[in-house]
Amino acid sequence: MKECYLGVDIGSISTKGVIIDEDNNIITSSYIWTEGNPTLAVRKLLNILKNKLPKEYILKGIGTTGSARKLIGLMLDANIVKNEITAHAIGTLTFHPDARTILEIGGQDSKIILLKNGIITNYAMNTLCAAGTGSFLSSQAKRLGIEVEEFGDYALKSKNPVKIAARCTVFAESDLVHKAGVGYPKEDIIAGLCKSIVLNYLNNVGKGKKIVKPIIFQGGVSKNKGVVKYFKEILKEDIIVDENGHLMGALGVAILAKKNKIGKTYSLEMKDLKFITKAFECHRCSNNCELLKIYKNDTLVDSWGSKCGKY
Amino acid sequence: MNKIAFPHMGDYYVPANYLLSHIFPKDIIIKAPKITNKTIEIGTKYSPDFVCTPFKYTLGTMIESLEEGANILVQMGGGCRYGYYAELQEEILKELNYKCKVINLVKEGVTSPKRINKLLKQIDKKYSKIKAIYYSFIAFKMVKYMDQIDDYIRKNIGFEIKKGSFESLKEEMLISFSYIKGYNDLKKTYKRYLKKFKNIKVRKPDNPIKIGIIGELYTIMEPFSNYYLEKALAQKGIEITRFTNVYYLLFQKAKKFKKYQKYSKNYFKYSMGADASDNIARCKYLCENKYDGIIHIKSSFCTPEIGAMPIINNLAAKYNIPVLFFSFDSATSETGVITRLEAFYDMLEMRRRK
Known part of the structure; x- marks a missing residue:
């Protein structure tokens, strides 16, 4: 029997689960929508993971992170509950030990983490409002009548992104409606939107922080090619987007669960739990x-x- | 009959209540209810939206004490926009049809014995000046003792063996302070409690994680308005240093400015209003004295501190000390504060280990 560890990252929009082995290799992972009900999402997640996990593994640790970490930590009897900033940094450092900057844009929050020699030296998180985060992008996608997953491809088609006020979501939205009304093509508006997200992020969260390469871009929004393109253009540096970027928080907390194991054996079975x-x-x-x-x-x-x- | 009330800030209602009740023995002093969610709700409802949060808190306590029957409100101005608050609050209260008099002891950051005398006469024509001077002296001493005890608590509360022992003893001390009979009694009481505080058993490591807290004065001093940040830090086993207290503002600030100016002459030349320049100097002090981290807190829209923030950011980057900025509003989410604090603590611990 081999030991394995589960990390669950319950975000505002999506719930991520990762199971790793003793050497931090990902055995299996899953990514589903939270849909405003973290407990139900976690039940679904564990069900998926249970079916995917090879039989020779036994679960020796559970860690939770994300906005519902405390609740789910209690539900799963997790041996560690960690905030998402630390979890993301630890997860990223396992794959990119030389990383210096982590840019993260999630569903409701965005953060920047500065690292040096494998430790966090500084970080910042957006305050007050969720302007320029994933939820804004998805609501605008709905307004423009396209899927949020196609956003990046549309943005890449544009040669002339329109200027959109980046400071505040409400103003950005009225700007967008106006630009659409006067007849700008859809891809230019979408490209402008992606650019405004980058500018907003750098002016808001990244303000006063020295961004040094290697730069790693994570969170749901990192899947958007348009945003990645404008980050590269504006920072004039290469941006690394990991294919497991969206799982880094879950991965980090799985590693922490491994480090802090208490010798208890867990089960992925949730049926009997009320x-x-x-x-x-x-x-x-x-x-x-x-x-x-x-x-x-x-x-x-x-x-x-x-x-x-x-x- | 007069019913006098004053806005809340931290535990300073004890000396304020003591002072007023001895200067005006015939009048009733109304102690406003403790600051709760209701206070800030009322305050926000009747305040201009973009005014800083201390305005909302003080207006909230004022209305709550008016509801309890107060008809005279004592307020103090500060060295920033706060200097004009009393007048604005008076107008707002008038519009709400409250019948009251607002007495502003410090106008636009300055005051004089003459002005205070004139204002106190408005409350009671025949008040005794000698008594007022004597009890002011005691009240100021009380503030000093309270602040000294608080400094000691901040350094040790994170390491107490029996949880809550510092807090409960402090509450006991505040009650004793409000019943003291004179200066000698105060001194004796202070010494007795200091001894008791020093006797509280703590398990403190040789080199604990140290954090300095700087920022806007009201938000720092009123724990409700900073979501009990100090308490949350203490629970993690952190030694806290804080410079701002009422004793500092009343007696040390004016003297220290020149010293601070010289100490951090590369960073500012002129006073930046309120505590902004003081905070830059303190930030330098914390950096030079090898603190693990700095937390800067302010209420939203606090203009002097907004001016100080980029300088603090650069200064700390130069010394490679992390700074965490908090901007508290009436609608700040407590969860967000906790997440950031946890991450800050994790980071400091990680830095220590390497």
Whole structure:
């Protein structure tokens, strides 16, 4: 029997799962949509992984990351729960030990991680709003009537990208509607949109950060060839897009699960597990905390959101 | 009868309450309810959208204390936009049909005993000046002692063996402070508690991870407005250094400016308003003294700090010290703050290990 480790990255848009062996090789992986229901997505994910995993492996560790890491960590009894910044850096460093800059644009957030000699030296994450992230791209794709997966190909066709206000999603959208209204071709608008995402990212998240090569571009948006093209053009450097780029967070946390294993054996079987969350608002004081109670097999395992610590 | 109230900031309601209740023994001092989500909700509702968050918090506490029956509000201005807040807040409260008087002790960042005397007479014509001076002296000493204790707590709370022992003792101390009988009593109480604090058992490593916190004063000093950032850091076992406190603002800031100016003369020449230039000098100090990281916090739209941020960024890059910038608004997500803090801590730990 060989040992293996599972890393789950539950993002706002997609849920990623990776199973690695003792030498950090990916045995199997899966990528599905979260669709606003992380617990259901993880159940589906584990089902897929269970069918894909060869029988000789036993699961010795589970790690979770991403925005629903705490909840899923509790659900799966994970031995490690890590934030996505650390997970991404560790995952990337296994494949690119010499990486100096990680650009990451995901569904709701974007971040930049600077590395030196294999450790994180600085990072930044977008604040306040999700302008220039994947969710913006997909909503605009819907508006233009094309699939988000085709976005990159359209952008590459354009020779003359239109200028689109990059500062704010709302302004970008009205700019886009206007440009479409006056008759600009679709590919020019899409190319302009891709360019505006790059500019927004560099002005916002990348502000004041020195971008040194090798540069690695990750996250769902890295699959968009248009955005990659404009990153190359504007930074005047080569950009590495890993084919497993979208899995790096899950991979990183799988490696962390391996490092922090506690000797327990896990199962991918989820059928018997009853996992429910109940939300309510506490009115004992004017804080009106939104509380979340988490029940696993009908017993209360945790509750979150209380400011005073009563729950 | 007068019912006097004042906005909240951290634990400083204790000396403020003490001072006012002794200068005006006949009047009632109303302690506004503790800052909660409701406070900021009310504050945001009636504030201009792009004003900085301290305005919203103070307006929120003002309205909450008016609801409790206050009719005189005491406010203090600062060295930035905050200097004009009292007037604006008074206008907003008038429009909301609250009948109250707003007394602004510090106008546009400056004040004088004469001005304060005139203003206090508006509350009570026959107030005793000697008493006012004596109790101000005690209140300022109390602020000093509180800040000294807080500094000690910040250095050690991350390493306490029994969780919560520092916090509960501090609460006990604040209660004792609000009942002291005079200066000697205050001094004795302070010494007694200092001893108790030093007796709290801590398990502190020789060289713990050290973080310096700099930034805009209100957001730093009111823990609710920075989502209890210091507490979250302490739980990770980090030693925290913070420079801004009321004692610093009242007695040290003016004196220190020249020193700071000389110390960081390559980075700024003139005062940049509020604490911006102080923060640049502090950033240099933290970098030179081998701190592991710096956290800069401000409320959204804080103009002086926005001016200081690029300089702090460059300065820290030169010394290769990571800086984490936080901009807190009434709608900041707490999860986002926690994620960034966790990553920051992981990074500092990784840097240490290598």
